[in-house]
Amino acid sequence: MAQERESGSLLIKGGVVIDPAAKLNAPMDVLLRDGRVAEIAVPNKIRAGGDESFNAGGLVVAPGFIDLHVHLREPGQSYKETIATGTAAAAAGGFTSVCCMPNTAPVVDSPEWIAWLQQPQRGAVVNVFPIAAATQASKGAVLTDFRGLQRAGAVAVTDDGKPILGESIMRETLRLAAEINLPVIQHAEDTRMTENGSMNESTTSFRLGLRGMSTAAEASIVERDVQLAQQFAGARLHVAHLSTADALKAVRRGKRSKAHITCEVTPHHFTLIDADVGDYNTFCKMNPPLRSGEDREALVVALADGTVDAIATDHAPHATHEKIIEFEKAMFGITGLETALGLAISHLHREHKIPLTRIVELFTAGPARVVDLRGRGTLARGSHADVTIFDPKRRWTFEASKSRSKSHNTPFDGWQLTGKVIATIVGGKILYRAD
Amino acid sequence: MTKVARGSLLGIEHLDASDITALLKLARRMNPLKPRPLLRGKRVLLLFYEASTRTRSSFEIAAKSMGAMTTLVLSSGSSIEKGESLLDTAYTLQAVGADVMVIRHSSAGAPLLMATHLNVPVINAGDGMHEHPSQALLDAYTILRHKKTLHGLRVVIVGDIYHSRVARSAIHLLAKFGAHVTLCGPPEFLPELATSLAPGLHITRTAEEAVHGADVIMVLRVQKERLAGMKIRLQDYIARYQITLPRLKLAKRDAMVMHPGPIIRGLELTWEVADCPQSAIVEEVHNGVPVRMAILAKALGKAR
Numbered sequence: 001m002a003q004e005r006e007s008g009s010l011l012i013k014g015g016v017v018i019d020p021a022a023k024l025n026a027p028m029d030v031l032l033r034d035g036r037v038a039e040i041a042v043p044n045k046i047r048a049g050g051d052e053s054f055n056a057g058g059l060v061v062a063p064g065f066i067d068l069h070v071h072l073r074e075p076g077q078s079y080k081e082t083i084a085t086g087t088a089a090a091a092a093g094g095f096t097s098v099c100c101m102p103n104t105a106p107v108v109d110s111p112e113w114i115a116w117l118q119q120p121q122r123g124a125v126v127n128v129f130p131i132a133a134a135t136q137a138s139k140g141a142v143l144t145d146f147r148g149l150q151r152a153g154a155v156a157v158t159d160d161g162k163p164i165l166g167e168s169i170m171r172e173t174l175r176l177a178a179e180i181n182l183p184v185i186q187h188a189e190d191t192r193m194t195e196n197g198s199m200n201e202s203t204t205s206f207r208l209g210l211r212g213m214s215t216a217a218e219a220s221i222v223e224r225d226v227q228l229a230q231q232f233a234g235a236r237l238h239v240a241h242l243s244t245a246d247a248l249k250a251v252r253r254g255k256r257s258k259a260h261i262t263c264e265v266t267p268h269h270f271t272l273i274d275a276d277v278g279d280y281n282t283f284c285k286m287n288p289p290l291r292s293g294e295d296r297e298a299l300v301v302a303l304a305d306g307t308v309d310a311i312a313t314d315h316a317p318h319a320t321h322e323k324i325i326e327f328e329k330a331m332f333g334i335t336g337l338e339t340a341l342g343l344a345i346s347h348l349h350r351e352h353k354i355p356l357t358r359i360v361e362l363f364t365a366g367p368a369r370v371v372d373l374r375g376r377g378t379l380a381r382g383s384h385a386d387v388t389i390f391d392p393k394r395r396w397t398f399e400a401s402k403s404r405s406k407s408h409n410t411p412f413d414g415w416q417l418t419g420k421v422i423a424t425i426v427g428g429k430i431l432y433r434a435d
Numbered sequence: 436m437t438k439v440a441r442g443s444l445l446g447i448e449h450l451d452a453s454d455i456t457a458l459l460k461l462a463r464r465m466n467p468l469k470p471r472p473l474l475r476g477k478r479v480l481l482l483f484y485e486a487s488t489r490t491r492s493s494f495e496i497a498a499k500s501m502g503a504m505t506t507l508v509l510s511s512g513s514s515i516e517k518g519e520s521l522l523d524t525a526y527t528l529q530a531v532g533a534d535v536m537v538i539r540h541s542s543a544g545a546p547l548l549m550a551t552h553l554n555v556p557v558i559n560a561g562d563g564m565h566e567h568p569s570q571a572l573l574d575a576y577t578i579l580r581h582k583k584t585l586h587g588l589r590v591v592i593v594g595d596i597y598h599s600r601v602a603r604s605a606i607h608l609l610a611k612f613g614a615h616v617t618l619c620g621p622p623e624f625l626p627e628l629a630t631s632l633a634p635g636l637h638i639t640r641t642a643e644e645a646v647h648g649a650d651v652i653m654v655l656r657v658q659k660e661r662l663a664g665m666k667i668r669l670q671d672y673i674a675r676y677q678i679t680l681p682r683l684k685l686a687k688r689d690a691m692v693m694h695p696g697p698i699i700r701g702l703e704l705t706w707e708v709a710d711c712p713q714s715a716i717v718e719e720v721h722n723g724v725p726v727r728m729a730i731l732a733k734a735l736g737k738a739r
Contacts (some may be wrong), residue, residue, distance in 0.1 A: 078583070101624035209564030210563075280544035325521065326548060327542065
């Protein structure tokens with residue numbers, strides 16, 4: 001296997017291609033050449049052949065997965081993760097493109113930092129699409145230079161980690177971003193309602209004596225933002241890590257109107273519930289918090305019916321000393337890149353019977369549309385040669401200690417999952433192969 | 436539940452009624468005035484991250500009266516001020532030779548975190564808004580000195596239940612023994628989901644209704660230090676929920692008035708109620724010593 005070839009061709013034979021963007025779900029061979037999809041055809045019809053070939057018999061060949069929500073922790077927090085380790089974990093999870101969040105130290109709020117993130121020295125092994133801060137230092141007061149950031153490569157703006165809370169600043173963000181067709185990603189949390197909160201407001205939070213974070217704190221911001229987005233032609237609002245049934249209602253209302261509203265859901269929110277916090281398991285502490293069983297069911301319905309546009313991991317690595325401490329002091333967030341597909345297939349496909357094509361869409365065409373990644377999220381001829389090959393039936397056990405991520409803060413250690421990434425191909429090169 | 440150091444007492448929730456009965460039985464055999472030297476040569480570490488008068492002094496007296504050495508570590512004046520983590524402080528105290536650690540901490544779950552990482556037993560002396568098991572045990576002990584059984588007893592808990600670790604432990608304990616527990620307070624202090632804590636809980640928003648026919652009235656302090664921006668008008672609270680002599684008269688004639696302390700006279704109860712013949716507030720403090728003797732003896736495997 002010529003894994004390090006700069007160019008050349010690779011023929012993927014014998015697999016079933018699922019490419020929702022092209023409405024394709026059939027046995028197909030795919031020829032990658034010079035970083036692009038050169039040909040896609042029914043089995044054994046591609047005559048050109050490849051310098052290399054990959055036998056995908058019994059496997060699904062999908063467009064490379066795209067994760068809209070990843071914390072790569074650079075600049076400034078490389079003790080948690082680096083672009084190199086985070087993108088290695090992404091490759092192991094089948095992601096060929098990740099969008100990285102700007103809540104680093106310092107905050108990525110300038111074109112210079114956007115450029116820095118994309119430099120080859122960072123050691124990224126998959127495509128990295130930076131998301132820039134919407135306000136300077138994400139303080140929610142002064143807007144950043146949207147045009148300059150977009151020109152430097154930012155695919156969206158957000159103050160993720162916290163909300164763009166003030167109504168007038170959010171209105172300005174949507175208005176100015178609309179002028180240049182830039183998506184605005186909102187971490188929807190009314191922080192005035194969640195002060196000192198560390199988990200969902202619920203019977204579990206009451207039992208544990210933890211201050212709760214109400215579903216209204218999320219839903220009220222989504223409702224407000226949907227209304228604001230309706231005021232500006234061309235405004236694009238994307239709701240990050242949506243976790244509540246009430247916020248889904250607001251998104252549905254927005255989608256029925258002419259507003260451009262999209263949203264993402266994380267694997268942990270469609271898999272776990274607040275009661276899984278158990279007795280202060282800090283690996284179940286994240287923001288937004290794990291919600292009720294009813295909220296989770298609503299998310300599953302919305303993932304199935306098209307209301308949700310993307311599965312995004314909110315991969316949030318933290319060092320041990322930030323997690324193995326008092327629950328209320330522990331950092332919010334868990335890693336997620338390497339477990340996303342397994343959780344989606346185990347819970348959404350096998351348990352809730354969501355078709356594989358829909359799941360692939362949530363990892364590919366869906367997120368590609370949210371941030372306009374042209375030529376990605378599909379295997380149509382001429383697209384980027386980003387491919388994820390997975391076995392939807394393979395059972396495996398996730399071991400956190402073997403994660404490529406620098407951090408191991410995951411509640412899924414030791415979980416038996418169905419659905420495993422077999423190979424991840426970026427720009428025509430095989431960057432990850434399962435053992 | 437996660438594996439914890441043997442002998443630990445982290446809360447009432449995960450105890451069986453039989454464990455509780457055994458501890459109370461042991462406490463009845465403890466005589467603080469003529470103690471047996473069950474803990475001779477043992478080192479009891481008292482690690483207090485929060486203010487305490489009753490719990491701290493009674494654990495210390497309980498330990499010393501059974502022949503143990505005690506060392507008190509406070510968050511101020513220790514390396515905790517320099518930023519040492521809870522677990523590192525705990526490892527340090529284990530390394531200096533602690534045989535048991537008694538901890539009070541403002542973070543819920545802190546004692547469990549210690550107990551899952553240490554080899555020595557950990558006793559929860561109050562963790563945030565979570566639990567205060569020794570208080571619930573001494574309250575049960577106190578009630579049972581006046582009432583035959585907890586089963587069927589009508590107990591009212593009135594006040595700031597949301598912020599109260601005493602309430603959570605008491606509710607778990609009383610429910611395990613089949614008491615009829617009524618919770619009373621304004622929504623800010625008593626959210627509806629409080630009834631999920633244990634089976635058979637009732638909520639009422641009027642003190643008169645709650646107190647009517649009660650055997651035991653447990654009054655809780657309004658915890659100003661935990662209100663965290665919550666707006667509550669104290670005058671309204673006093674008007675609706677303060678335990679006064681006229682309200683006390685609605686209870687059974689032999690009803691007990693209890694309070695974990697510290698009491699704020701004139702707020703959650705009146706001066707007259709605090710000192711009335713039915714008040715068991717001082718007796719509770721008194722009973723804290725034998726109950727904590729039993730807890731320490733049990734933790735160190737000396738429960739004979």
